[in-house]
Amino acid sequence: MIRGRVVSPREIEKGMPMTMNRRRALLVGAALTVSLLAAGCGSSGDGGPGGGSGEAAKPAGVSDADVTNALNTGGSITVWAWEPTLKQVVADFQARYPKVKVSLVNAGTGNDQYIALQNAIKAGSGVPDVAQVEYYALSQFALGKSITDLNAFGAGELDGTFTPGPWSSVRVGDAVYGLPMDSGPMALFYNKEVFDKHDIQVPATWEEYAAAAEKLHRADPEAYITSDTGDAGFTTSMIWQAGGKPYTVDGTSVGIDFGDAGTRRFTAMWQKLIDAELLSPVTGWTDAWYKGLGDGTIATLVIGAWMPANLESGVKAAAGKWRVAPMPQWEAGGRATAENGGSSLAIPEAAANKALAYAFVKYAAVDEGVRARVDGGAFPATTAQLQDSAWRDKEFPYFDGQKVNQVLADSAGKVVTGWSYLPFQVYANSVFNDTAGKAYNSDTTLADGLKAWQDASAEYGREQGFTMK
Amino acid sequence: MVTQGRSGAWNHRERPPRRRRSWAGWRFVGPFMAVFALVFLAPIAYSVYLSLFRTRLIGGTAFVGAENYVKALQDPRFWSAFGRVAAFLAVQVPIMLFLALLVALAIDSGRLYGSAFFRISVFLPYAVPAIVATLMWGFMYGTRFGLIGNLNETFGVTLPDPLSPELILASIGNIVTWEFVGYNMLIMYSALRVVNHSLYEAAEIDGAGQLRVIWSIKLPALRGTLVIATIFSIIGSFQLFNEPSILRTLAPNSVTTYFTPNLYAYSLSFSGQQFNYSATVAIVMGVITMVIAYVVQLRGIRKAS
Numbered sequence: 001m002i003r004g005r006v007v008s009p010r011e012i013e014k015g016m017p018m019t020m021n022r023r024r025a026l027l028v029g030a031a032l033t034v035s036l037l038a039a040g041c042g043s044s045g046d047g048g049p050g051g052g053s054g055e056a057a058k059p060a061g062v063s064d065a066d067v068t069n070a071l072n073t074g075g076s077i078t079v080w081a082w083e084p085t086l087k088q089v090v091a092d093f094q095a096r097y098p099k100v101k102v103s104l105v106n107a108g109t110g111n112d113q114y115i116a117l118q119n120a121i122k123a124g125s126g127v128p129d130v131a132q133v134e135y136y137a138l139s140q141f142a143l144g145k146s147i148t149d150l151n152a153f154g155a156g157e158l159d160g161t162f163t164p165g166p167w168s169s170v171r172v173g174d175a176v177y178g179l180p181m182d183s184g185p186m187a188l189f190y191n192k193e194v195f196d197k198h199d200i201q202v203p204a205t206w207e208e209y210a211a212a213a214e215k216l217h218r219a220d221p222e223a224y225i226t227s228d229t230g231d232a233g234f235t236t237s238m239i240w241q242a243g244g245k246p247y248t249v250d251g252t253s254v255g256i257d258f259g260d261a262g263t264r265r266f267t268a269m270w271q272k273l274i275d276a277e278l279l280s281p282v283t284g285w286t287d288a289w290y291k292g293l294g295d296g297t298i299a300t301l302v303i304g305a306w307m308p309a310n311l312e313s314g315v316k317a318a319a320g321k322w323r324v325a326p327m328p329q330w331e332a333g334g335r336a337t338a339e340n341g342g343s344s345l346a347i348p349e350a351a352a353n354k355a356l357a358y359a360f361v362k363y364a365a366v367d368e369g370v371r372a373r374v375d376g377g378a379f380p381a382t383t384a385q386l387q388d389s390a391w392r393d394k395e396f397p398y399f400d401g402q403k404v405n406q407v408l409a410d411s412a413g414k415v416v417t418g419w420s421y422l423p424f425q426v427y428a429n430s431v432f433n434d435t436a437g438k439a440y441n442s443d444t445t446l447a448d449g450l451k452a453w454q455d456a457s458a459e460y461g462r463e464q465g466f467t468m469k
Numbered sequence: 470m471v472t473q474g475r476s477g478a479w480n481h482r483e484r485p486p487r488r489r490r491s492w493a494g495w496r497f498v499g500p501f502m503a504v505f506a507l508v509f510l511a512p513i514a515y516s517v518y519l520s521l522f523r524t525r526l527i528g529g530t531a532f533v534g535a536e537n538y539v540k541a542l543q544d545p546r547f548w549s550a551f552g553r554v555a556a557f558l559a560v561q562v563p564i565m566l567f568l569a570l571l572v573a574l575a576i577d578s579g580r581l582y583g584s585a586f587f588r589i590s591v592f593l594p595y596a597v598p599a600i601v602a603t604l605m606w607g608f609m610y611g612t613r614f615g616l617i618g619n620l621n622e623t624f625g626v627t628l629p630d631p632l633s634p635e636l637i638l639a640s641i642g643n644i645v646t647w648e649f650v651g652y653n654m655l656i657m658y659s660a661l662r663v664v665n666h667s668l669y670e671a672a673e674i675d676g677a678g679q680l681r682v683i684w685s686i687k688l689p690a691l692r693g694t695l696v697i698a699t700i701f702s703i704i705g706s707f708q709l710f711n712e713p714s715i716l717r718t719l720a721p722n723s724v725t726t727y728f729t730p731n732l733y734a735y736s737l738s739f740s741g742q743q744f745n746y747s748a749t750v751a752i753v754m755g756v757i758t759m760v761i762a763y764v765v766q767l768r769g770i771r772k773a774s
Binding site: 111115118140143144229230252282283286287288291292423424426427430431433434437438440441442460463464465466 | 525526527528608611613614633634718719720721722723725726727736739740741742743
């Protein structure tokens with residue numbers, strides 16, 4: 001279900017304790033370096049990557065002066081986002097630039113916010129200066145020319161700052177429509193207690209995964225390897241890892257083909273699990289799902305790197321039982337992963353104060369803001385942060401001391417390139433369960449279900465004036 | 470004074486120039502009409518206006534005349550949604566009204582011990598917001614951790630899944646019945662309360678039994694009320710939205726985005742940005758509802774007279 005990915009960031013509730021907030025505010029107020037900041041927060045390690053320099057906004061080119069000017073002159077901007085760690089970023093930013101007033105508004109999560117944003121853009125009033133937009137939804141806004149190409153502010157020079165997956169997600173052609181805020185390289189989260197109890201090895205390939213699914217369910221009919229009732233985000237990510245490229249987008253010319261080799265690879269394997277009823281029929285992000293994750297009846301999750309914070313806050317019952325392993329591979333020894341979720345910060349074309357907006361976006365996505373967000377439990381999209389040894393070596397008590405970030409950061413570097421979403425993915429995902437969902441509760445096969453999804457998406461594309469190949 | 474008196478008399482005699490009187494009337498009706506126009510007519514007019522255009526992601530907005538209407542009338546999704554609520558109407562509404570009638574008659578019979586308690590407890594579900602009621606029932610319908618799951622576990626049986634595509638409509642019917650029996654009961658009960666008790670005394674003197682009293686006095690007295698309750702229920706069925714919309718999060722494969730006409734209009738508008746077509750679907754459905762409600766009303770009135 002789409003909702004899952006959409007809701008998840010909201011559930012990252014690992015906020016900073018209040019004392020830490022206050023200390024941090026004081027420190028930032030004193031304009032100290034990031035290393036001191038880190039020490040003050042009790043997490044060791046040297047300066048964060050982007051945050052290494054004390055200066056927040058350092059855009060290149062013509063607009064450099066504009067942005068600095070904007071910061072010095074001050075002003076106010078409105079940020080629409082639901083991601084909880086941004087709260088801290090806003091506080092830090094305002095402390096750093098006292099003349100700037102940032103109002104952070106939660107205008108809804110995911111689709112709800114896009115609706116509000118689209119309406120505001122259409123109405124031409126009440127448009128925020130910065131908006132959080134998930135990667136899969138970005139091109140829809142880019143296409144409508146409702147968000148700004150950040151090349152004007154020198155965003156193009158940030159090439160290499162971000163991991164390839166998120167960086168390619170914010171770019172359409174040469175244009176850069178947002179700065180990556182977090183990312184979701186996939187990994188295998190598994191309940192070690194359940195695996196040990198039934199003597200199951202951590203699967204390295206999908207073949208082993210399917211075998212584990214069978215072994216587990218046979219040993220305990222209540223237990224399933226994972227749950228799936230049809231989730232557009234999960235399905236596309238799985239196809240992505242399998243090397244499928246069902247969507248080809250060239251401007252307004254769009255192709256959809258769920259018949260390619262990568263897609264077939266995924267459907268063949270997953271169909272076996274569906275047919276043998278090895279998937280728990282529990283819909284993601286429901287109460288029953290959380291309960292299943294807690295009591296061992298849902299033994300694994302193949303999901304984005306933002307999951308640890310969700311497990312910690314939502315599945316307290318299983319503290320110490322879960323571990324993280326690399327995503328199972330299609331070939332033994334393979335090194336392929338995919339992205340699952342994640343969002344960017346974009347600047348609407350109708351924003352009133354773009355220079356200041358960009359200063360904030362850069363602060364949150366590249367500079368000091370990254371540190372604050374990562375400390376709050378977000379998974380970064382910046383390469384420097386991913387290579388930061390203090391961050392990588394952090395031990396997670398929930399995962400019984402496992403250095404989870406190492407596994408997740410490795411996954412980030414192996415994301416298969418060349419994937420693209422539809423310019424109307426928001427709509428397509430909304431009809432996934434009307435079409436492909438039938439594979440989970442009727443005789444329809446997953447391949448046929450995806451074909452129906454393809455047809456429904458193509459029909460919409462045609463109606464919206466795209467050239468469908 | 471004199472002038473006034475004379476002019477009054479003159480008015481009375483010769484049919485007055487009506488202007489003054491009609492303005493006074495408008496002043497009374499004016500506030501209502503203003504609000505009515507603002508919150509009722511304007512949205513409808515705007516919907517109609519919207520339905521004549523088409524906005525695309527590529528190519529912008531264009532006037533398309535009746536094209537959206539032609540499309541709606543040929544849209545299999547729309548008709549499948551309509552068929553679903555029509556089936557719902559045909560099955561759920563009679564059951565609900567029959568149950569409401571039974572309860573109303575039972576409470577009105579005066580033979581029930583603690584009728585005030587029954588009256589309030591049957592009515593209580595109506596006071597529960599539909600969203601809460603659906604969440605509650607959705608939990609009970611759960612085959613793993615809900616009531617159904619517990620029953621399965623306790624008795625070692627496998628009950629059918631109420632949230633499966635085959636049963637979901639019946640499950641929604643159950644929720645709606647639970648919610649609205651009390652409401653309809655109250656309408657009928659209040660109609661029964663105004664029946665002149667001398668009729669009952671007369672019936673008793675004539676030796677009529679309770680069933681005969683129900684058949685010959687109470688039901689005829691309820692006819693008008695039943696017509697009204699039916700019309701409300703028809704409108705309610707065609708506007709079915711909350712229950713499927715909430716259950717969708719629990720059973721996304723059973724409740725499609727075009728499960729009911731309202732849900733379809735909602736999805737078109739909010740996930741597909743197809744405001745124009747969404748307005749069209751809403752208008753077409755509104756017209757159909759009006760026509761059916763009107764036909765029922767006509768028939769009801771004709772029978773009554």
